[in-house]
Amino acid sequence: MIKTGNMKRYLMWFANENIEFRFPEIQSILSLLNIEMKFIQKPDVTEPYWIVQFNSEEDVQQVANRSVSLKLCLELWADSVTIEDLHSQLKQYPKQFYERYFSPDETFKIELETFCRHLTQEEKVRKIEEFHYLPVQGSVKLKDPHVCLQYIEYYGTDPNKPPLHPYCVFFGRWVSNGLRQLIRTFSLKSRKFIGNTSMDPQLALLMANQAKIAKGDIILDPFVGSGSLLVAAAQFGGYVLGTDIDYLMLHAKTRPSRKKQKVREKDESIKANMQQYKLSARYIDVLVNDFSISFWRENLKLDAIITDPPYGIREATERVGTEKKDFTVSEMHLMTHIPSKIAYGISSIYKDLLVFSSKHLKLGGRLVCWFPIFREDYREEGLPSHPCLKLIANSEQILSKLTSRRMLTFEKMEEPPENQQEIKFNGILDFREKYFEAREETRSEKRTREAKLRNQNKIEYLKRK
Amino acid sequence: MKLLTHNMLTSKCLKGVSVGYPLGINATEVTTSVVDFDPEFISRLIPKLEWHALKQASDIIGEKGYLPEALIADYENNEEFLKKVHHALLEIEVVSGNLVCPETGRSFPINNGIPNMLLNEDEV
Ligand SMILES: C[S@@+](CC[C@H](N)C(=O)[O-])C[C@H]1O[C@@H](n2cnc3c(N)ncnc32)[C@H](O)[C@@H]1O
Numbered sequence: 001m002i003k004t005g006n007m008k009r010y011l012m013w014f015a016n017e018n019i020e021f022r023f024p025e026i027q028s029i030l031s032l033l034n035i036e037m038k039f040i041q042k043p044d045v046t047e048p049y050w051i052v053q054f055n056s057e058e059d060v061q062q063v064a065n066r067s068v069s070l071k072l073c074l075e076l077w078a079d080s081v082t083i084e085d086l087h088s089q090l091k092q093y094p095k096q097f098y099e100r101y102f103s104p105d106e107t108f109k110i111e112l113e114t115f116c117r118h119l120t121q122e123e124k125v126r127k128i129e130e131f132h133y134l135p136v137q138g139s140v141k142l143k144d145p146h147v148c149l150q151y152i153e154y155y156g157t158d159p160n161k162p163p164l165h166p167y168c169v170f171f172g173r174w175v176s177n178g179l180r181q182l183i184r185t186f187s188l189k190s191r192k193f194i195g196n197t198s199m200d201p202q203l204a205l206l207m208a209n210q211a212k213i214a215k216g217d218i219i220l221d222p223f224v225g226s227g228s229l230l231v232a233a234a235q236f237g238g239y240v241l242g243t244d245i246d247y248l249m250l251h252a253k254t255r256p257s258r259k260k261q262k263v264r265e266k267d268e269s270i271k272a273n274m275q276q277y278k279l280s281a282r283y284i285d286v287l288v289n290d291f292s293i294s295f296w297r298e299n300l301k302l303d304a305i306i307t308d309p310p311y312g313i314r315e316a317t318e319r320v321g322t323e324k325k326d327f328t329v330s331e332m333h334l335m336t337h338i339p340s341k342i343a344y345g346i347s348s349i350y351k352d353l354l355v356f357s358s359k360h361l362k363l364g365g366r367l368v369c370w371f372p373i374f375r376e377d378y379r380e381e382g383l384p385s386h387p388c389l390k391l392i393a394n395s396e397q398i399l400s401k402l403t404s405r406r407m408l409t410f411e412k413m414e415e416p417p418e419n420q421q422e423i424k425f426n427g428i429l430d431f432r433e434k435y436f437e438a439r440e441e442t443r444s445e446k447r448t449r450e451a452k453l454r455n456q457n458k459i460e461y462l463k464r465k
Numbered sequence: 466m467k468l469l470t471h472n473m474l475t476s477k478c479l480k481g482v483s484v485g486y487p488l489g490i491n492a493t494e495v496t497t498s499v500v501d502f503d504p505e506f507i508s509r510l511i512p513k514l515e516w517h518a519l520k521q522a523s524d525i526i527g528e529k530g531y532l533p534e535a536l537i538a539d540y541e542n543n544e545e546f547l548k549k550v551h552h553a554l555l556e557i558e559v560v561s562g563n564l565v566c567p568e569t570g571r572s573f574p575i576n577n578g579i580p581n582m583l584l585n586e587d588e589v
Contacts, residue, residue, distance in 0.1 A: 215505075215506075216503065216505055216506040216509055218510075239506065241470070243582075245583070247581060247583070250579055251576075251577060251579065269577075271578070280500070281500050281501035281503075281555075284467060284469055284470055284555075285466055285467055285469075285470040285578070285579075285580075286579060287466075287470070287579065287580050287581075287582055288579060288580070288581040288582060288583055289582040289583065290582075290583060290584070293478050293582075293584060293589060294478060295474050295475060295476065295478060295582045296473055296474065296475070297472075297473050297474065297475045297486065297515070298475070298477070300473050300513075301513065320583060320584055320585070320586055320589055321586055321589055339583055339584065339585045339586045340586050
């Protein structure tokens with residue numbers, strides 16, 4: 001429970017995207033850092049802010065220093081649905097709470113932030129001047145003042161038709177920003193080596209938070225591709241490993257993923273990305289390896305596994321194998337032989353991934369992975385599951401009208417039996433059958449529609465003749 | 466490939482192999498680089514290592530006798546020792562060569578520092 005000592009309220013303001021990922025992210029961070037937070041107002045999922053309590057301001061700062069969904073955090077002094085009421089609340093705000101920030105040697109500034117409505121500079125100045133009654137004694141400093149006071153006007157989340165008056169207004173002392181700037185730092189646009197399925201940096205960072213990665217952890221991505229998840233894992237202090245079946249991918253010899261780029265640069269690699277971001281100290285290795293054939297030592301324990309397995313849409317889902325009987329590669333061809341591959345179905349991939357994770361995660365360690373969904377078919381029982389892994393979070397990212405993917409977070413609760421053959425698995429939804437069916441349908445629909453149109457044109461043409 | 470990775474790999478998945486550990490290393494190119502030293506990470510890592518495998522690999526790839534036969538007691542407080550382990554695990558890298566299964570002799574090429582552990586379809 002929150003100690004009664006710190007009665008201060010904090011306003012946490014979130015970016016208005018990936019809304020479903022917000023709550024699980026903060027929960028993971030709280031659990032990782034062992035910090036308590038209490039809601040004062042039950043959060044409304046449609047609103048981008050929470051009003052909460054913490055044991056100390058340091059706790060607030062620590063959480064903000066890890067959160068990607070959080071924009072900023074204020075020590076909340078007043079909040080209301082009308083501007084007049086906000087001012088009257090502020091005028092009554094107990095002196096002992098703000099006094100020390102208003103002393104003569106504290107420089108300060110007041111900032112106005114509006115959400116979903118643009119104000120002119122004049123309007124802003126006028127609104128800020130209304131706070132003239134605050135008994136501040138320090139001098140104004142616009143750049144890096146000691147104290148930054150923030151006034152927020154919230155006009156909802158639809159920028160197209162903001163109301164005339166704000167829905168709510170807030171006033172408080174700025175405490176910390178979240179990690180939104182990292183999204184820019186890790187932008188795929190400026191990253192040295194990317195692939196066709198490189199993960200959006202924001203989602204990669206969210207995954208690393210779900211995985212509760214701490215300094216000195218060992219992290220594996222078994223379907224590593226261009227390593228975008230490893231970047232996020234290393235940023236939070238993880239030492240990273242990856243494997244991928246695609247030799248050309250790991251050696252950056254595939255066709256370039258950027259439209260403008262004709263050939264890949266010579267020195268593109270996952271390692272080069274780590275160097276670009278000054279994270280190379282935490283890069284261990286990547287290996288060319290088929291996930292269905294493990295080369296890891298039996299007793300290897302990992303702190304977390306984060307991965308985006310192949311869905312078979314933009315990349316193949318394959319493993320090494322052959323359907324031919326008694327196939328052998330002759331001695332002569334052995335050196336240059338590229339093994340043939342067979343289909344690796346979604347349910348086998350996820351079953352292997354859960355079995356592997358239950359074996360190689362430390363107790364309490366987490367697996368964070370994406371799972372593709374044909375939306376119409378979705379039911380929780382169709383998600384991959386394992387008796388030793390508990391599903392902690394499940395957030396949907398919608399990809400199209402028909403499809404989405406879900407970021408699943410599992411935590412290892414107990415050691416699995418020696419022989420996992422005995423574990424019974426439920427049926428895992430395979431979205432591909434439906435996905436391709438639906439696509440086929442639209443394709444044939446398109447053909448019919450085009451044929452019809454041609455026909456009509458022909459008739460009209462004949463009529464005109 | 467770093468020796469930390471080598472320490473975690475086995476060829477037990479090959480047909481007829483019972484232990485497959487440690488893998489042999491034939492190196493044709495080795496580099497060393499400077500990697501930030503994190504004593505806490507190394508202390509946490511040591512109990513998870515197979516010491517004899519690391520020692521053996523370090524003798525072959527690095528300088529013979531650089532690491533002691535056995536793990537020393539009280540290593541957490543021995544910065545000099547931790548630095549040595551750090552160097553062996555993270556700073557030495559096999560850029561090209563082979564990893565070799567100790568039982569079947571099957572070798573896995575390493576190039577550009579990346580081991581290729583793909584099997585042929587007749588091996589799975
Ligand atoms: C969705 S992509 C991962 C993309 C990655 N997150 C990135 O940042 O580029 C899936 C990857 O799995 C790899 N893959 C497919 N089948 C595999 C297998 N049997 N074993 C290991 N990797 C495999 C593909 O080569 C592909 O790079």
